[in-house]
Amino acid sequence: MDNDTAIRIRESAHDLIAERGYFGFSYADIAEVVGIRKASIHHHFPSKVDLVVATLKEYRARLAEAAGGLNNNVADPLQRLRLYVRYWAECVKSNHRPICIAALLSAELPALPEEIQAEVQLHFKYLLSWVKATLKEGAASGSIHLHSSAEVETQSFVAQVHGAMISARALGSTEIFTSITKNALERLRPSN
Amino acid sequence: MDNDTAIRIRESAHDLIAERGYFGFSYADIAEVVGIRKASIHHHFPSKVDLVVATLKEYRARLAEAAGGLNNNVADPLQRLRLYVRYWAECVKSNHRPICIAALLSAELPALPEEIQAEVQLHFKYLLSWVKATLKEGAASGSIHLHSSAEVETQSFVAQVHGAMISARALGSTEIFTSITKNALERLRPSN
DNA sequence: GCATCTAGACCTACTAGTAGGTAGTCTACT
DNA sequence: AGTAGACTACCTACTAGTAGGTCTAGATGC
Numbered sequence: 511m512d513n514d515t516a517i518r519i520r521e522s523a524h525d526l527i528a529e530r531g532y533f534g535f536s537y538a539d540i541a542e543v544v545g546i547r548k549a550s551i552h553h554h555f556p557s558k559v560d561l562v563v564a565t566l567k568e569y570r571a572r573l574a575e576a577a578g579g580l581n582n583n584v585a586d587p588l589q590r591l592r593l594y595v596r597y598w599a600e601c602v603k604s605n606h607r608p609i610c611i612a613a614l615l616s617a618e619l620p621a622l623p624e625e626i627q628a629e630v631q632l633h634f635k636y637l638l639s640w641v642k643a644t645l646k647e648g649a650a651s652g653s654i655h656l657h658s659s660a661e662v663e664t665q666s667f668v669a670q671v672h673g674a675m676i677s678a679r680a681l682g683s684t685e686i687f688t689s690i691t692k693n694a695l696e697r698l699r700p701s702n
Numbered sequence: 703m704d705n706d707t708a709i710r711i712r713e714s715a716h717d718l719i720a721e722r723g724y725f726g727f728s729y730a731d732i733a734e735v736v737g738i739r740k741a742s743i744h745h746h747f748p749s750k751v752d753l754v755v756a757t758l759k760e761y762r763a764r765l766a767e768a769a770g771g772l773n774n775n776v777a778d779p780l781q782r783l784r785l786y787v788r789y790w791a792e793c794v795k796s797n798h799r800p801i802c803i804a805a806l807l808s809a810e811l812p813a814l815p816e817e818i819q820a821e822v823q824l825h826f827k828y829l830l831s832w833v834k835a836t837l838k839e840g841a842a843s844g845s846i847h848l849h850s851s852a853e854v855e856t857q858s859f860v861a862q863v864h865g866a867m868i869s870a871r872a873l874g875s876t877e878i879f880t881s882i883t884k885n886a887l888e889r890l891r892p893s894n
Numbered sequence: 895g896c897a898t899c900t901a902g903a904c905c906t907a908c909t910a911g912t913a914g915g916t917a918g919t920c921t922a923c924t
Numbered sequence: 925a926g927t928a929g930a931c932t933a934c935c936t937a938c939t940a941g942t943a944g945g946t947c948t949a950g951a952t953g954c
Contacts, residue, residue, distance in 0.1 A: 515929075530813035533725030536913060550930050552915065614809045616872035617801065621722035634872040658888070662881050665869065669882045672868050673861025680808035680826040689854050690861045696850070697889075707903080728939065742904050744941065 516554040518544050523565045528607040531618055532562065532626070559623045562615075566629035569611060570636055577640045587648030588698055591641070591667070595691045598671065602678050602687045609679060612637075613672040638664055648698070655700045663698070670694040708746040710736050715757045720799040723810055724754065724818070751815045754807075758821035761803060762828055769832045779840030780890055783833070783859070787883045790863065794870050794879045801871060804829075805864040830856055840890070847892045855890070862886040 522543040526535035537558065541548040555561035576597070580590040602608040612633035619627055642664040648654025656663050674690035677683075714735040718727035729750065733740040747753035768789070772782040794800040804825035811819055834856040840846025848855050866882035869875075 513928090531723060531725065531810045533723065534810055534813040537915085538912075546929090547931060548914090549916080549932080553929060556915085558914065609809065612872070613868050616868050617806045617809045618723045618726055619871050621726040630872055631874075634869065658885055662885050665866075665878055665882045666862060666885045669862050669865025669869055670858060671865070673863070673865030674857075676805050676808050676864050676868075677826065677857065677861055679811050680804070680822055682823075686857055690857045693850055693854050693858045705903090729941085730938080738903090739905060740940090741906080741942080745903065748941085750940065 515544070515546065515550075519551055519554055520561065520565050520568060523561050524569065524611060525607060527562065527565065527611045528609055528614065531614055532622055533618070559625055563625050563629050566612065566615075566626070566633060570629070570633050573633070573636065573640075586653050587644045587651065588653045588695070590644055591698070592695055595671065595695060598675070599684070599688055599691065602675065603684045609675045610672060613675065634668075638668060641667055645698070652700055654698045657697065667694055667698075707736070707738065707742075711743055711746055712753065712757050712760060715753050716761065716799060716803060719754070719757065719803045720801055720806065723806055724814055725810070751817055755817050755821055758804065758807075758818070758825060762821070762825050765825070765828060765832075773836075778845050779836045779843065780845045780887070782836055783890070784887055787863065787887060790867070791876070791880055791883065794867065795876045801867045802864060805867065826860075830860060833859055837890070844892055846890045849889065859886055859890075 519540055522540050523535070525543075526539055529535075537548045537551050540551055544551075551561070555564060576594075580593060584590045584593065598610075612630050615622060615626065615630050616634070619630060622630075642660050645654055645656060645660045645663055645667070649656050649660065670690055671694070674687045677690065678687035711732055714732050715727070717735075718731055721727075729740045729743050732743055736743075743753070747756060768786075772785060776782045776785065790802075804822050807814060807818065807822050808826070811822060814822070834852050837846055837848060837852045837855055837859070841848050841852065862882055863886070866879045869882065870879035
């Protein structure tokens with residue numbers, strides 16, 4: 511499952527989901543990108559559901575890795591959130607996976623197979639829990655000011671980032687992503 | 703174009719897009735809901751693009767109507783935004799078109815036909831311009847406090863509402879929509 | 895009053911193309 | 925020899941869309 515071809519299939523699945531959503535890509539698209547035949551994909555991922563679940567699991571693992579890295583290497587919790595936002599700003603700017611695939615799939619959620627729905631939900635729960643822990647730590651150390659509860663500020667922060675991705679895509683504008691997220695971070699500054 | 707069947711087709715298209723996105727529904731699905739044959743849909747809407755463009759135009763017309771109604775009948779600009787949010791809270795709660803189809807389609811945007819992309823963009827521009835005008839009026843009359851520019855506060859407000867819809871869908875939770883949007887409105891209160 | 899014409903609405907039957915998925919085979923490496 | 929990984933060739937189900945016919949209601953001509 512960790513061999514090169516399987517990884518390339520999974521990575522191009524991620525690219526394609528970020529571009530078009532679950533129903534917007536096919537095994538034929540992936541076959542063309544990876545340079546193998548459609549049937550060969552089934553050898554690595556028996557069904558489309560398996561492929562997308564694996565893609566989401568990997569995506570979540572990468573988030574966990576990145577979040578852990580920030581926790582360990584960046585002392586200031588607010589700065590961690592700034593770097594999180596900066597990562598996405600780069601994605602939006604370069605148009606490389608410029609949207610969170612869990613947020614995108616969430617939009618299509620009722621039509622998706624249950625196993626995928628569950629993975630999407632797990633991603634949201636993980637992201638919310640990391641942001642919440644970060645906000646709480648910042649509030650305790652004084653680097654972050656919370657206007658309301660950590661729970662609600664967490665939900666609002668995540669919603670703003672996701673909403674910013676959507677607006678940026680709709681308007682074809684990197685700037686709108688930057689200005690929304692800058693505003694969201696500004697609100698968390700202690701002097702406010 | 704305004705006869706009963708055409709309307710029913712367009713309305714069920716709206717339902718289905720809100721549930722599944724552009725690629726997630728077919729003429730066969732609509733035929734089943736409306737109770738006519740697939741081919742008959744083409745009589746009213748020659749292509750899927752025509753149908754979705756018509757659905758988005760109608761959706762925007764309804765938004766314009768509702769926004770105009772709020773402008774005329776509700777004196778306080780902040781209260782207009784509260785009612786806008788309340789409308790969506792009801793949709794989320796009742797699970798009747800619980801997501802803005804322009805926001806949903808924006809997620810899939812790069813894969814959509816250009817005419818649809820253009821309509822999605824028009825919806826965003828209209829919504830942003832109405833919210834901005836409302837915020838400005840509120841700021842002038844003192845019923846709304848703007849922490850930053852009207853432009854940025856507008857973008858943030860809209861992003862929070864859209865992000866709240868996404869989170870609510872992902873977690874199957876009406877409460878998260880309510881708490882995010884309540885927080886967004888709270889920020890605009892003059893006492894803050 | 896009655897036949898005829900027209901047009902909209904809907905139908906059956908079909909097209910070419912694509913979807914996800916399967917069966918069975920070949921090849922190269924361990 | 926066994927196995928992983930790729931292949932060709934195929935399947936069924938479904939997609940948007942088309943061709944051409946039927947039915948009905950209203951308007952028109954005599």
